Amino acid sequence: MADESPKIRIRDLHKSFGENHVLRGLDLDVAVSESVVVIGGSGTGKSVLLKCILGLMEPDQGSIEIDGTEVVAMPRAEREQLMHKFGMLFQGGALFDSLKVWENVAFGLIQAEGMERDQAREIAFAKLAQVGLGEDVAALLPAELSGGMQKRVSLARAIATEPEIIFFDEPTTGLDPIMADVINDLIVKCVRELGATTLSITHDMASTRKISDRVAMLYEGRIIWAGETDGIDTSGNDHVDQFIHGRADGPIKMAVRRS
Amino acid sequence: MNPLAAIGRAFLAFLAATGRIGLFTVSAVSHCVRPPIYPRLIGRQLIEIGYYSLPVVGLTTLFSGMVLALQSYTGFARFSAEGAVATVVVLSMTRELGPVLAGLMVAGRIGASMAAEIGTMRVTEQIDALTTLSTNPFKYLVVPRILAGLISLPILVLVGDIVGVFGGYLVGVNKLGFNAGNYLSNTWEFLEAIDVISGLVKAAVFGFLISLMGCYHGYNSGGGAQGVGLATTNAVVSASILILVSNYAITEMFFAR
Numbered sequence: 001m002a003d004e005s006p007k008i009r010i011r012d013l014h015k016s017f018g019e020n021h022v023l024r025g026l027d028l029d030v031a032v033s034e035s036v037v038v039i040g041g042s043g044t045g046k047s048v049l050l051k052c053i054l055g056l057m058e059p060d061q062g063s064i065e066i067d068g069t070e071v072v073a074m075p076r077a078e079r080e081q082l083m084h085k086f087g088m089l090f091q092g093g094a095l096f097d098s099l100k101v102w103e104n105v106a107f108g109l110i111q112a113e114g115m116e117r118d119q120a121r122e123i124a125f126a127k128l129a130q131v132g133l134g135e136d137v138a139a140l141l142p143a144e145l146s147g148g149m150q151k152r153v154s155l156a157r158a159i160a161t162e163p164e165i166i167f168f169d170e171p172t173t174g175l176d177p178i179m180a181d182v183i184n185d186l187i188v189k190c191v192r193e194l195g196a197t198t199l200s201i202t203h204d205m206a207s208t209r210k211i212s213d214r215v216a217m218l219y220e221g222r223i224i225w226a227g228e229t230d231g232i233d234t235s236g237n238d239h240v241d242q243f244i245h246g247r248a249d250g251p252i253k254m255a256v257r258r259s
Numbered sequence: 260m261n262p263l264a265a266i267g268r269a270f271l272a273f274l275a276a277t278g279r280i281g282l283f284t285v286s287a288v289s290h291c292v293r294p295p296i297y298p299r300l301i302g303r304q305l306i307e308i309g310y311y312s313l314p315v316v317g318l319t320t321l322f323s324g325m326v327l328a329l330q331s332y333t334g335f336a337r338f339s340a341e342g343a344v345a346t347v348v349v350l351s352m353t354r355e356l357g358p359v360l361a362g363l364m365v366a367g368r369i370g371a372s373m374a375a376e377i378g379t380m381r382v383t384e385q386i387d388a389l390t391t392l393s394t395n396p397f398k399y400l401v402v403p404r405i406l407a408g409l410i411s412l413p414i415l416v417l418v419g420d421i422v423g424v425f426g427g428y429l430v431g432v433n434k435l436g437f438n439a440g441n442y443l444s445n446t447w448e449f450l451e452a453i454d455v456i457s458g459l460v461k462a463a464v465f466g467f468l469i470s471l472m473g474c475y476h477g478y479n480s481g482g483g484a485q486g487v488g489l490a491t492t493n494a495v496v497s498a499s500i501l502i503l504v505s506n507y508a509i510t511e512m513f514f515a516r
């Protein structure tokens with residue numbers, strides 16, 4: 001893929017909140033149809049990274065290119081167009097609690113693509129079936145679902161518009177190991193069917209091994225190691241070793257700030 | 260420490276907040292006049308703000324009209340001007356009490372729930388989710404609430420005016436011994452269109468302010484349950500203060516010559 005420009009290309013990205021320098025010169029490339037997972041401790045700025053790419057936050061400095069186009073400080077109209085390429089699974093699900101499950105899944109189709117409600121409902125049912133949820137669930141409100149089911153609905157919503165790039169923010173956090181594995185399988189299946197490029201963030205190593213082609217480790221605002229997922233056990237990097245084995249002792253000192 | 264520094268700091272914070280609210284207002288209004296507009300959402304808010312506030316506004320204005328008749332009767336009896344009761348009731352209701360009472364009641368009811376709903380959407384990332392689904396949160400959340408506030412408050416106040424006058428009539432006829440026909444003709448005799456219109460203009464402004472404050476504080480809510488609670492309180496307090504201040508300004512605009 002050397003001749004192709006990367007789908008996402010990030011250079012020297014900085015973002016601070018007051019004295020809190022969260023991102024300090026982050027570089028990252030994600031190739032077309034590649035699945036990259038960024039690992040890192042709580043509060044290291046993983047969610048901030050995704051929000052900068054999505055334009056939900058303005059970075060202080062640096063460049064983010066999508067398909068070779070600079071998107072930092074892009075005018076709003078163009079940014080709204082660009083959003084059609086993206087799907088996002090939020091850390092807490094972020095389902096609209098006043099809308100029914102199928103309306104959540106169909107939201108992007110109806111609002112962004114102007115599809116008729118009936119047609120959008122058909123597609124929403126199909127997407128729900130894809131994540132293993134039946135039509136009986138479709139008419140419920142999100143608050144009536146368990147955490148695992150909510151994650152599935154969020155996944156269905158993220159893939160409903162068949163985006164080119166999907167972001168997953170801690171897709172398995174807060175789930176039991178079996179449900180986490182179900183979600184991982186669904187992510188792999190859905191992404192493969194769409195042929196999408198994905199950038200995920202997590203601190204769940206089982207999930208990382210399952211869903212990624214490549215892993216990048218975020219520490220102190222920079223990517224300190226990146227490589228093939230298969231090579232993660234032999235990275236030779238002390239930080240990576242400490243993280244994947246979950247040891248309290250080592251070069252990484254836990255931040256005290258909230259994540 | 261230095262009291263002057265503290266005052267200065269508070270004043271700067273006040274200016275900054277005013278600026279932020281000003282920018283929010285400009286952005287909200289500019290989105291109100293540019294498509295897309297969501298009629299379904301406006302309809303839902305009209306029901307929420309207008310229809311469900313009817314009992315509260317009805318009860319408040321009914322008892323205000325009643326107590327107004329009673330008070331003005333005992334007061335005016337001292338200089339034998341009991342005949343002015345009906346006029347006092349209708350003028351106070353349409354010009355002052357209808358809009359102000361309805362405004363304050365709706366500010367408590369709607370301002371709070373708006374700030375809580377939008378604030379919760381903020382802290383649970385639902386507002387970010389709207390953006391990623393190519394939907395502008397201003398158009399989807401703020402515009403329908405502002406338009407619905409602008410439309411439904413005047414209607415509520417019109418209903419409140421009628422209910423208040425009816426309350427005065429009930430007390431006047433049943434308790435104070437007025438002749439029903441006389442009371443009604445006294446009610447109409449000195450009432451002018453400007454009395455009702457100024458009240459409805461106030462209502463529209465109050466409706467706008469209530470929705471604006473509810474949306475602003477919810478939209479900028481801080482993290483967690485505490486942040487949402489604070490947003491709710493701020494929405495109600497700031498809307499109530501703005502209602503009373505703008506009430507004076509509008510009254511002066513209409514009647515001070």
Ligand SMILES: Nc1ncnc2c1ncn2[C@@H]1O[C@H](COP(=O)(O)OP(=O)(O)O)[C@@H](O)[C@H]1O
Binds near residue numbers: 022042044049259
């Ligand atoms: N909107 C914000 N305002 C201020 N600080 C923030 C904001 N969002 C995140 N932060 C700070 O940025 C840091 C990284 O947060 P985040 O990206 O959410 O961590 P995580 O890697 O766990 O996803 C934290 O220290 C957090 O306090």
Ligand SMILES: [Mg+2]
Binds near residue numbers: 091169259
């Ligand atoms: Mg996070």
